[in-house]
Amino acid sequence: MTTMQTGASEASPQRDGYELVVGLEVHVELATATKLFSPSPNRFGDEPNTNIDPVTLGLPGALPVLNRRAVELAMRIGLALNCTVQACAFHRKNYFYPDMPKAYQISQYDVALNVDGHLDLPDGSRVGIERAHLEEDTGKSTHMGGAGGRIHGSESSLIDFNRAGVPLVEIVSRPDLRSSEQARAYVNELRAILTAIGASDAKMEEGSMRVDANVSVHRPDEPLGTRCEIKNLNSVRSVGRAIDYEAQRQIAMLEAGDEVRQETRHWDEGDGRTHTLRTKEDADDYRYFLEPDLVPLEPEAEWIAQVRAALPMLPAARRARLAEATGAPVGGEAVGVVVERGQDDYVLAVGAAGGDLARALVHVKEGYAEQGTAPVVPAADLAALTTMETGRTLTATQAKQVLAELVAGGGGDPGAIAAAKGFEAMDAGALETLVDDAIAANASAWAKYEAGEDKAAGALVGAVMKASRGQADGAAVTALLRTKRT
Amino acid sequence: MAARNGDDPVPGDEVLANDRSAIELAADVRAGRLSALTVLEQHLAAIEMREPEIHAFNTVLADEAREAAMAVDAAVAAGRDPGPLAGVPVALKDNLCTRGIPTTCSSKILDGWKPPYDATVVERLHAAGAVVVGKTNLDEFAMGSSTENSAFGPTRNPLDTSRVPGGSSGGSAAAVAAGFAAVGLGSDTGGSIRQPAALCGVVGVKPTYGRVSRYGLVAFASSLDQIGPFTRTVADAALVTEVIAGHDPADSTSIPQPAPELSGTLDDGVDGLRVGRITDLPTGADPDVLAGVDAAFDALAAAGAEVVDVEVPAFTYGLTAYYLIAPAEASSNLARYDGVRYGLRVPAADTNTMYMQTRAAGFGAEVKRRIMLGTYALSAGYYDAYYGKALKVRRLIAADFARAYERVDVLVSPTSPTVAFPFGAKTENPLAMYLCDTYTIPSNLSGDPAMTVPFGTGTDGLPVGVQVLAPMLGEAVMFRVAKALEDRAP
Numbered sequence: 001m002t003t004m005q006t007g008a009s010e011a012s013p014q015r016d017g018y019e020l021v022v023g024l025e026v027h028v029e030l031a032t033a034t035k036l037f038s039p040s041p042n043r044f045g046d047e048p049n050t051n052i053d054p055v056t057l058g059l060p061g062a063l064p065v066l067n068r069r070a071v072e073l074a075m076r077i078g079l080a081l082n083c084t085v086q087a088c089a090f091h092r093k094n095y096f097y098p099d100m101p102k103a104y105q106i107s108q109y110d111v112a113l114n115v116d117g118h119l120d121l122p123d124g125s126r127v128g129i130e131r132a133h134l135e136e137d138t139g140k141s142t143h144m145g146g147a148g149g150r151i152h153g154s155e156s157s158l159i160d161f162n163r164a165g166v167p168l169v170e171i172v173s174r175p176d177l178r179s180s181e182q183a184r185a186y187v188n189e190l191r192a193i194l195t196a197i198g199a200s201d202a203k204m205e206e207g208s209m210r211v212d213a214n215v216s217v218h219r220p221d222e223p224l225g226t227r228c229e230i231k232n233l234n235s236v237r238s239v240g241r242a243i244d245y246e247a248q249r250q251i252a253m254l255e256a257g258d259e260v261r262q263e264t265r266h267w268d269e270g271d272g273r274t275h276t277l278r279t280k281e282d283a284d285d286y287r288y289f290l291e292p293d294l295v296p297l298e299p300e301a302e303w304i305a306q307v308r309a310a311l312p313m314l315p316a317a318r319r320a321r322l323a324e325a326t327g328a329p330v331g332g333e334a335v336g337v338v339v340e341r342g343q344d345d346y347v348l349a350v351g352a353a354g355g356d357l358a359r360a361l362v363h364v365k366e367g368y369a370e371q372g373t374a375p376v377v378p379a380a381d382l383a384a385l386t387t388m389e390t391g392r393t394l395t396a397t398q399a400k401q402v403l404a405e406l407v408a409g410g411g412g413d414p415g416a417i418a419a420a421k422g423f424e425a426m427d428a429g430a431l432e433t434l435v436d437d438a439i440a441a442n443a444s445a446w447a448k449y450e451a452g453e454d455k456a457a458g459a460l461v462g463a464v465m466k467a468s469r470g471q472a473d474g475a476a477v478t479a480l481l482r483t484k485r486t
Numbered sequence: 487m488a489a490r491n492g493d494d495p496v497p498g499d500e501v502l503a504n505d506r507s508a509i510e511l512a513a514d515v516r517a518g519r520l521s522a523l524t525v526l527e528q529h530l531a532a533i534e535m536r537e538p539e540i541h542a543f544n545t546v547l548a549d550e551a552r553e554a555a556m557a558v559d560a561a562v563a564a565g566r567d568p569g570p571l572a573g574v575p576v577a578l579k580d581n582l583c584t585r586g587i588p589t590t591c592s593s594k595i596l597d598g599w600k601p602p603y604d605a606t607v608v609e610r611l612h613a614a615g616a617v618v619v620g621k622t623n624l625d626e627f628a629m630g631s632s633t634e635n636s637a638f639g640p641t642r643n644p645l646d647t648s649r650v651p652g653g654s655s656g657g658s659a660a661a662v663a664a665g666f667a668a669v670g671l672g673s674d675t676g677g678s679i680r681q682p683a684a685l686c687g688v689v690g691v692k693p694t695y696g697r698v699s700r701y702g703l704v705a706f707a708s709s710l711d712q713i714g715p716f717t718r719t720v721a722d723a724a725l726v727t728e729v730i731a732g733h734d735p736a737d738s739t740s741i742p743q744p745a746p747e748l749s750g751t752l753d754d755g756v757d758g759l760r761v762g763r764i765t766d767l768p769t770g771a772d773p774d775v776l777a778g779v780d781a782a783f784d785a786l787a788a789a790g791a792e793v794v795d796v797e798v799p800a801f802t803y804g805l806t807a808y809y810l811i812a813p814a815e816a817s818s819n820l821a822r823y824d825g826v827r828y829g830l831r832v833p834a835a836d837t838n839t840m841y842m843q844t845r846a847a848g849f850g851a852e853v854k855r856r857i858m859l860g861t862y863a864l865s866a867g868y869y870d871a872y873y874g875k876a877l878k879v880r881r882l883i884a885a886d887f888a889r890a891y892e893r894v895d896v897l898v899s900p901t902s903p904t905v906a907f908p909f910g911a912k913t914e915n916p917l918a919m920y921l922c923d924t925y926t927i928p929s930n931l932s933g934d935p936a937m938t939v940p941f942g943t944g945t946d947g948l949p950v951g952v953q954v955l956a957p958m959l960g961e962a963v964m965f966r967v968a969k970a971l972e973d974r975a976p
Contacts, residue, residue, distance in 0.1 A: 054601075054602065054603055057827060058822045058827075059601065059602070059603075059828070060583065060589070060591075060596070060599070060601070060704040060705070060822070061582075061583040061589075061601065061603075061605060061700075061701065061702040061703055061704045061705070062701070062702075063700060063701050063736060063737050063738065064738065065735065065736060065737075065738055066738065092818050094817075094818050094821060094864075096821065096824060096838075096841060098824075098826045098837055101822065101827065102821070102822045103818075103821030103822050103824060104818050104821060157837075159826070285865055285866045287817075287818070287861065287864035287865060287866075287869075288864075289814060289815075289818070289864055289869075289873065292707075292708035292709035292739070292815060293705075293708050293738060293739065294738050294739075295738055295739060
């Protein structure tokens, strides 16, 4: 545990007096052109066994050469997670598995490239990052025949070595998470950071981001409980479901007077349960030792400084900036969604073009949901649209329709589009007439409203809108009614 | 030599090529005085005559060699530079990868495997105009000191076929000693070039760790392995080292420096050099070997060198540290031979059984012994006591050498404690075999260069090798001293 207050303990839901304690190990594939130790392409989805070479296959005599770009992306991750980047080395982790060509994985052991960082969640809690180290991926086995695609009971296995040697960074959090919601938020925030800094495409569905969860439960005044490691979490949703299931399983065991055994468990998305994969007793002795085919990795201070200086603004800072500019809440959906889609710079550009930032945020959040991340409407056009709204020449409903036209046409003059649609601004006199008519026609509603029952305004506004065929500005109508009441 | 079995089998004009140095052969080929094909045929004739008895080779590449020799001759005829080793027949230890040609490590486990690439040293030899005549026998995966651990049967010492050629690069040493090739390449992890060179009466060099690229050398113990030449003269060894050394981006441990220039300073002599005699050297060398080393010191002193007594206290712990570090790395390096992708596979019902049966059938006893030693040394709970402690000894050895080299330019010692020994003399007792490398192992642990040069004879007229050890990157002075010894050899 880190000494800092996570702020999470208080908020965490306790189940039957137990506190949930979760740490996550996240593997991310780096977005390099080539593999960690060889010149073969690092590319997902190619024909099996086409991106291979003597190093990838672990052929006798082949030697690894470290990819500098992979180190740079790994350092980016470390710096984005507030880690210390340090001189380190590679070790061999020895174990037999058919898709591991050398029967050892080149990884980092006692000294990782990045250590002692943290990640702040949108809810304000802070999660410690123990380390983020560099290692190579294994090949991919496909087990044919037998049950469940597992090696046990299968008839044969096919191995694709395209993935072998792809650079990975393993990001190990401290056990600072206290709920499945927080764990999901951590994964989402981490993914947002990784994509923002261009280190990984972080797609859980393609396996370029893989999450293992260490889960334990304890009573808050007692030491941490025995943890189980949950594997095969292939979506953010599975992360949440698996943690919740596992917590209940462990609590039920403790309540029944049993002990939780330390083991690795497999999440089965189908039955919604975790199952024993291997116990601590069958754990491999990895016989780590210094990789003699590589020299120590000692990034110069100047290089680290360059990587740090080149880091883009991170999602948390971008959310804060957007919230501040638009007046929307920093933890709100609009700010979160727009930053996640990378459209925050566009919103700010609309503001810079003289537009209304609050309206721009709403339009971008809603008008671009299906449009991908690249806004097609020139910022100046959207700015003009928001100005029409704030100047009350367009209602919110009308503006939405105009925006749809702008998006469809890749921009345009919102004034012309509004005119073409017949969205004439009603002059104040005409609007007042309509309001007076509505009051006359809805005397009982008006009486209630006059008596201070604000809800009654709804019927009056509705009548005005109907009479104006939607062209009246709801806000202006409400304001007028309020004036007439006093 | 007295113990040579039978008459010299290479008669008449063939002797012309097979006793001449690589430098002389290349000079004649380059000048168009002698065709590379003629040189090759003379060597192939020697192979044909004596190879059945010697068994230096796992594979003789007569056709490929003829093609290469003709290409050299064509280059000469066309006025192109055929390279500094033009037409020089070379024998490659069979743990050096050769494209499309079986590379066996003298093990059954690599049965049928043909590398899709050449080792960097092989590429450099080709580029220098050398002609590869074959792949030579070795102790399986370079683990041994007699070449008796080969899965394909032992190699015989050409100087006395009742005796071993040493090992593990026994095939390359024998090939050069027998006139099958002017140059051999070997690998030296604990003495596997120097000891067989000494036992076969030829020159053998282990360059500084990182001087020569290991890319394409099938790993035994990666932090110790280094490729080097066998030759009949010190000048040839210098030339071959110049050809194969120099930075290689494909080997991360390769020193980022060009190949050293050695040939130009070979004859600078030893006048004024300080030559160290290690006073606390491990005991156990035979008297005939020690007499040879004493004579070498006398010869160097007579040539103007100052002989200085120095201590290298950790030298004596080299052997024990080595037999933890080398097997530990080997246990990891040899784990890839699992029957999944290449080489031998013994089919079985499930993967784990396939692994076990393949490895049980594919590896010989010594390899299995070292895999088990190394696995144990790295295991949880034993690492600190064994592997960790061995690493500390390794640092001590390097520090002790460095301290000695503050006082002397080179050290001189025996290469092997004995001259060539009879077959079977040490096979029943692995420790006795391990002791063959007492004097050569410390240089592998420190990474410093060392070489052996024949200096007189001992028991039964068999050659004695004298080892010259030098500081890191000190090949130039090492070769000068070796040349001085060669010039004054009895």
